[in-house]
Amino acid sequence: MSSTFGTVFKVTTFGESHGKGVGAVVDGCPPGLTISEKDIQPQLDRRRPGQSRLTTDRDETDRVTILSGVESGRALGTPIALSVANRDQKPGDYAAMRSIPRPSHADYTYQMKYGIRAASGGGRSSARETIGRVAAGAIAEKYLYERYGVEIVAWVIAVGKITASEIDVNRITREAVDKTIVRCPCEPDAEQMVKAIKDAKEAQDSLGGIITCVCRNVPAGLGEPVFDKMEASLAQAMMSIPATKGFEIGSGFAGTRLAGSQHNDPFVKREDRLGTLTNNSGGVQGGISNGEPIIFRVAFKPPATIGQTQDTVDFDGNPAILEAKGRHDPCVVPRAVPIVESMAALVIADMALRQRSRGR
Numbered sequence: 001m002s003s004t005f006g007t008v009f010k011v012t013t014f015g016e017s018h019g020k021g022v023g024a025v026v027d028g029c030p031p032g033l034t035i036s037e038k039d040i041q042p043q044l045d046r047r048r049p050g051q052s053r054l055t056t057d058r059d060e061t062d063r064v065t066i067l068s069g070v071e072s073g074r075a076l077g078t079p080i081a082l083s084v085a086n087r088d089q090k091p092g093d094y095a096a097m098r099s100i101p102r103p104s105h106a107d108y109t110y111q112m113k114y115g116i117r118a119a120s121g122g123g124r125s126s127a128r129e130t131i132g133r134v135a136a137g138a139i140a141e142k143y144l145y146e147r148y149g150v151e152i153v154a155w156v157i158a159v160g161k162i163t164a165s166e167i168d169v170n171r172i173t174r175e176a177v178d179k180t181i182v183r184c185p186c187e188p189d190a191e192q193m194v195k196a197i198k199d200a201k202e203a204q205d206s207l208g209g210i211i212t213c214v215c216r217n218v219p220a221g222l223g224e225p226v227f228d229k230m231e232a233s234l235a236q237a238m239m240s241i242p243a244t245k246g247f248e249i250g251s252g253f254a255g256t257r258l259a260g261s262q263h264n265d266p267f268v269k270r271e272d273r274l275g276t277l278t279n280n281s282g283g284v285q286g287g288i289s290n291g292e293p294i295i296f297r298v299a300f301k302p303p304a305t306i307g308q309t310q311d312t313v314d315f316d317g318n319p320a321i322l323e324a325k326g327r328h329d330p331c332v333v334p335r336a337v338p339i340v341e342s343m344a345a346l347v348i349a350d351m352a353l354r355q356r357s358r359g360r
């Protein structure tokens, strides 16, 4: 089903950008897990619009309410419904786009698929849909941390043409990532990124970027070959986030330039398992986690809605000039960081529970 993700830890998201609200239903959460709104809200706060001058001016508090599946702070094993109200809506901003599809947005394709669409704010194609993923991901993360000590941290490594220096994936923390509003932990690079985004915003334009994510302490043995290999499921999860254009794991595309003798990750003995000296595999071999950090990158395009006038055609094919009003992100990567972390948590929690169902 197109709005449902996962096999055992199963999440269905609902809602449109300008409807009454958005959220998710989580089915398959292990009963007994301690969970409350306080576990979920911090990640929603990191995702919410209006959090800094680099994001859209739409101002939403995005307070989550747990409607079901939790009693006295513990999961009952029944569906957990999570709801967030939409408040700061200005559907009038989208009047021009009722007749003119935004170039490179989803207006035309949604119309072709459904024959109808939510004309204000992109409806289901809007990033507001990702609130449900982030809320559900916080529950998955809590389970993974308590059961295995899994830590998931994502950060911005590129904005437009600016790329940050390498950072230590074994030590990076969310606190370090959140020290800069662009969520890049390398401060001199972060400053340049902030300036680039501000310049793009002033020019009523937009910029793309890249996010790296590391998942530490993932036990060896997770992943479901052959079609639900760990990297295949991560790629599907990441590429389902709006505005994504690429996914690479481990050495990724750059690995093609190495010889096998340079690319292989030699095994070494660790305390209770084998580890690897290098991690070109990105923590996954044969679609199964090997116990090393899982490392991947996700590419995001420059968002489509820009204030500059654009020559295009209307839905009937007549020449038209689009002047997009409304409040839009000049670059999505700072806000996409918690979305990437949440989707990673959903994949790994589902893989962990699938492995447990084998008695392993």
Ligand SMILES: Cc1cc2nc3c(=O)[nH]c(=O)nc-3n(C[C@H](O)[C@H](O)[C@H](O)COP(=O)(O)O)c2cc1C
Pocket: 056, 104, 105, 106, 122, 125, 126, 127, 241, 242, 243, 244, 301, 303, 304, 305, 306, 327, 328, 329, 330, 332, 335, 336, 339
């Ligand atoms: C956090 C986040 C915020 C976004 N904000 C905007 C925005 O303000 N304006 C816009 O045109 N697209 C924005 N997008 C991207 C659109 O939702 C997306 O480009 C659109 O649905 C078309 O889908 P596609 O780019 O995946 O093909 C955002 C995406 C994310 C992840």
